[in-house]
Amino acid sequence: VAREYVLQPYRDSVKLQIDYEAELNDAQRTAVTALPGPALVIAGAGSGKTRTLTYRVAYLLEQGVPADRILLLTFTNKAAKEMMGRVADLIGHDMSDLWGGTFHSIGHRVLRRHAEDLGFDRSFTIQDREDTKGLINACIAEAEIDVKATRFPKPEVVADMGSLAGNKQMDVREVIEGRFPWFEHLVPQIEGVIQRYAERKRAQGLMDFDDLLVLWLKLLKEHEEVRELYQKRFQFVLVDEYQDTNQLQAELIDLLGERYKNVMVVGDDSQSIYSWRGANYENIIEFPDRYPGAKVYKIETNYRSTPEILNLANAAIAANTRQFAKELSASRGPGEKPVLAVCSAAGEQAAFVAQRALELREEGMELNDMAVLYRSHFHALELQLEFTRRNIPFSITSGLRFFEQAHIKDVTSYLKWLANPRDEQAFKRLVLMLPGVGGKTAFKLWGQFLAAHTDTTPQAETLQKCAAVPKKAKVPWAQ
Template identity: 45%
Template sequence: YKINYRHELNASQLKAVTTINGPLLVIAGAGSGKTRIITYRTAYMLESGIAARDILLLTFTRKAAAEMTGRVQELLPDVNSGSIFGGTFHAFSNYILRKHAAMLNLAPNFSIIDTEDSKDTIDLIKTELKLNSKETAFPKKARIQEIISSSRNRNMTIEAVIESDFTGLEEYIGEIKLIAAGYERYKKICNLMDYDDLMDVLRDSLKGNAMFRQKLQHDYKYIMVDEYQDTNVTQREIVYLLADHHKNVMVVGDDAQSIYSFRGANYENILRFPQQYPDCGIVKIEENYRSNQRILDFTNDIIHHARVGYKKKLYSSIRHENMPLVRKFYDQQTEAEYIVTEILNLRERGVELNQVAVLVRAFWHARFLEAELNRRNIPYVAVGGLAFIERRHVKDMISYLRLLQNPYDAVSWHRVLKLIPGIGSVTSRKIVEKINKPGGMDEIAAGNKKHVDDLVGLFSALRSANRTNISVAAKVEIMRDYYSPILKSLESDYQIRLLDIAALIELAGRYDTIDRFLSDFTLDPPSKRFANKNTPLIDEGEDKPMTISTIHSAKGLEWYAVFVPHVLDGLIPSSKAMGNLEELEEERRLFYVACSRAKEQLILTMPSFVSTYNGFLSYPSRFLIEIDKSKFRFEV
């Protein structure tokens, strides 16, 4: 072997890396070098003679996959590791379903719609079923989308989902089922797939088509899954079906960091892996390379009180005097002033701003803090707010481009037609019905005399952008030139929004086909690079900004110093979780994720009281009260 694995890895990492055949569960604690394990294990397989094309690596972000495969290439520059498939579950499914479309009787040019498009489609169905005019208590499109998606992610009926999570909507079960059926029909007609379809169609094809299943089992003989605690029921089944023949499957995860149940992640998957594969090996990685031992003593104690899970105790060779600090203040304003003063003190001591984060359970917990940072001119980025792909003008542009890919995409037609002054839902529906019929254009022109010029403008821009001899970036530029005057008439800050579209053109320049650009953009939107709400491409100037992030968005990241404000019972854990044991346990894991992001300094703060819509909150978090008092300093 070219790599000295014994020298590069600790004993438990080495065991995980060199166990290649058969099922393996790796429980990798926070900061224990999970990426390193997957990277070195891939290298070890290649050095053991396994072909790169036989390896499948499934992750939850494209960035993670790219980082791992990139590191393998650095470790083994002479070995061609390029044919490893490394990517997200959704990207894998998108690739496989298009590649084997003929075998599965699918149209290969389907459009992928994101969550916002799903909501808009559901709104169209509501209107068609005449349910939009119903009384105001009828659930909104976002709520219906959540119910439908939840029922699919968790393999539950719509009734069961409503009864378990959406009490109060039972009287609408009949209508919601009608909408769900209409939504499925609509996607088939328009050749659309949403995120859940990518998973469901792949799983159902693996289950129902033996030839397809055997082909994939033959193609991918070694499977690795990162962040296994974040998989949902469907993803677990996909992994099981892919590995069912050879059973060479390694899953890596940390049950203590399972915090995405609202997206359908199933905590049971990682707990039940040994039951699914009775002869599986289990390796626990407990040495932590991120935090000092005092922070680990504190975070170990948080998770020690969890009801279920794999028992582990993280340890570190990093010795340091900084004990976690818990501080109580009179009110939210003095709490915010203290945090900002401490951040400035850290900067005086040479800690750069981008090494500091404030992690909040919900964005409103940072209101006073944001005001104070602005008052003192401290640059920061807010992560977890409105992502780049969710901004209205970006969605408008993507809709134009989708029509170049799939002219039957009715969701996009509705969106772009309604940008024309005077065209509302009713007119756009009439136009969409005719648009792809023979002679439809003439009918549209005859029936829409007052909009004819605007429609001609739209159709000719689309025709011009659809030419085959121009680049993807040029297509985006043509549609931007058409859209700019519309944007100017809609938004007073249109110049700032045009910067977002310029960023979109820059992004498109990296692609050779519109299909690939749209697939990547929808499946793995560029959110982190575009985190600042005013400037799309952050100009970091002299001072790199500090971070305010929701805890959910901070998972996997680390900072020198971490502040967690508002540690009051009812905020952490959220009062919404109070009556439900499973949700309360997930809140504990969320608190654990927040505290385990800190390398050297962890500071938890709370005001004496916070007034919310359901009264005053003034007790410290129950998770804090459980922790052994010798594990932190308390100051008032």
Template identity: 40%
Template sequence: MDRRARPGGDVRRRRTSRAPGRARRGVGAGGRRLPSACRTARVRPGGGRPRPPHRLTDRSFLSAPVGPILLEHLFDTGELNPEQRAAATHGDGPLLIVAGAGTGKTTTLAARVAWLVTERAVPPERILLLTYSRRAAKDLVDRAQRMTGRADAGRVWGGTFHAVANRLLRINGRALGLSPAFTVLDQADGADVMNLLREELGFATRGRRFPRKDTLAAIHSRVVNAGVKLDDVVQRWYPWCVDDVDGIRLIFRAYIERKRAQQTLDYDDLLLFWKALAGSPVTGPQLAQLFDHVLVDEYQDTNAIQADILMSMRPAGPNRNLTVVGDDAQAIYGFRAATVRNILEFPERFPGATVVKLERNYRSTTAILRLSNAVISLAAERHDKSLWTDRTDGERPALSACVDDADEAEAVCRSVLEHRERGVPLKEQAVLFRAAHHSDRVEIELLRRNIPFVKYGGLKFLEAAHVKDALALLRILENPLDEVAWFRVLQLPEGIGPTAARTVMNGLGLTGSDDPSTPLRRFLEEPVAVPKGAGDGIRDLRSALDGCRDEGTMAPAAQLERLRAYLEPVIARKYDAPGPRSADLEQLAYLARGYDS
């Protein structure tokens, strides 16, 4: 569908018959009602009920006069603190708002939009607001509407980088040879196209491992967003793919040609084409003239190509009205090629930029803020700031020193149970980790103590496919009658699928045998009927299991160490990102040292 650009962007504009002075009547900053003196209805000379100003239509709102008396009371900054007010009412020129956690960043950015629309009379459709999600864009524009009491504030161009790029390219893409009817591939679609090309070019049937579609898509995305050459990306982030760079390059070239032929763009292309459009000497100046002000949220999580786009898109002329908001201490999307350098180097890239720091925290307590200030002060490069609050209540954070990660996991679980006994429900307790894999030991300890939990961000460690492969091998060694484990393990060798696995299982005597060891003994000692080409894989599996038979004397950790030699080439063949998965097996073996079974 041709989604042409329109003011308002991702946010659907609500049609209303209310005049600007009566929309969302009496609502000010933060959603609170404005004092009656700040409301803007007109009073008839003869008294009676106020009569609203004339209705603004889609055609007339650009030219409708707004008098200075009306402007004086349209926007109330009284509920902003001094730093928030300074940021919201900044005049012309580049502005960096360094907003610490919990300092009212969203309120400040929405207030700036409202101030520009009311006090500076900037037409809403000449404001570009770039956010990290559609939800954030909607929230910001809705807040600006409530602050101004004007429905036309919803005509701000609000959206993500990708959504705004989509709208701009629908209108201006012909300059780049792009049809307005192009279609957009989401991440899954793009990976599927990579997979088709992988098969068409013969990389799926070679006798050695080749990166699968998700790895190919991730490499391609990092090359585009980080602006780094393919060889360097693979060397630094995907070292297990170094030997396949030439093949990857062939697939990427075919991928570009396929998209061009089919008039499709993936998410990365949206940014590439926008950058090309903004950087062109022909279309660039025209694009920059579309907006009087450009505002960017979460600037610490932008990447290199997005920073280049902003350099080209900033409004023309000496004022360069670009406002960015972010916090270098909250940069968390490096794995998506975001770079904190963008916010650290903003004053150098935009000489004369004003820097406003939001340091008053509205969420936390003094004790916690002192700790966070002390921790972030150790950063080698940062924007200096010191968070503070009026709240002096709350407990001081406690630092618990543990001998190792096993001791740490036990301490966490003890604390969870102690709080539960004091009346704190499990669902009101949380354990935070810097990275998902740091939770492995705690997850196992929670399971051991029968403490239910929900993990947010990735699979639970023991639910990852490659970890379940390893555990299935251990389960067979522990209980050779485990049918589910056999069904999984027998599909590890290349060339064996569900049907062949079931055929092998039928001959193992999983049911009707008085001796629990019969299935494993038969698999290791008797001929097994498998499809042609699967013989080598079966022999490797037999050897791995046979090397761990010990009549119950070998500990699980020792068994895992031996099984890793078998599993690592299997993982390299079956799954993407074999490097991190191999590290997971190492972690599993390490965790197993604390258990006898």
């Protein structure tokens, strides 16, 4: 009977370059130097979670684990870049072989390599939310749904329904019954629109952000050779912010770590705040059940907050019925007690914040050292008006992301369409910028272009075959 035989490279005893005892506290060091096997690291707020994960990667590399056998999954590009850079600094050489990034970026990387297995071309393009909204709107129109008569949900709401269904691994009907019960009578029509949307994406060589995870999981589940390839490759799987994973992401982690079981997840069950977008804190609670024999490490020294803030946090956390018990302790000295100010209206709240900022400035604190956090961007309006009225300089850091700005989307639409001529939303965005072209004309032009397009015909040549170009647009169309 044939069996797999793994050659173990010979090497002398490990000489560690990093002084882990000096760099880490006892709890961090215990987690960083843990033996192989499943591990859950409960890292309280401000306890050096990122530091622990970074040093764990460095420790594995110093133990002789090849960089390309390690998978590091994070939730933000900033966190991934920071960790990869820090590891490179610690180890002293390039870390390009290390597979590190967000779930979506790693999914994108895998799908580019194996797109053909799912019926896609490797040159598929990725839609943002605005493109998704446009394509779903087209699907609603194609289905001839009277949105006013039926009070059909808006395209962005339909997108949210499909997104939740994918990320929670549920049927669309279940999502609507649980989250959008007022649309239950429209379930068949909504399911039909979402099905049309999926078909259009495939036909046009498009994926949205959810597809980067949904199709990655589909690829691993349905293609054994691909699944085995990545299970063999990733000897160690490390995950940041595990409390924010959803059902789909948890399944991806379990599949990728199935062979070696060297899965280390880091998170804090008390900081799970993304259930509204599908995150399931049960993933972190049930980790020891899904991985029998898993070690649980707790890091409870907080380097960020004063004892007064931690006392408040500990008191709030104590009420949680399901949790990993922890008691955060501060390394900083005492400070002011947190304050709860009850205001009766948004204007009164803005006035309080502005007045308090001026008082703190009078006490010697720089305005640059103050920050105002709000739940949604529309809450900033009253604050901006109040700050302006009192001549308090300020800068807003939230709002539209760079690639969501209209002029940037105009430029990237050219690039998207050149890379993928079947991208309907990119094509229509371009032609709608031309004089005399409206929605109906853009639809006709797209149909004519699609009918004439072949993979061997240059796009410029195909464009000349479109007869629906208005007179006003003849010159820019030719250009």
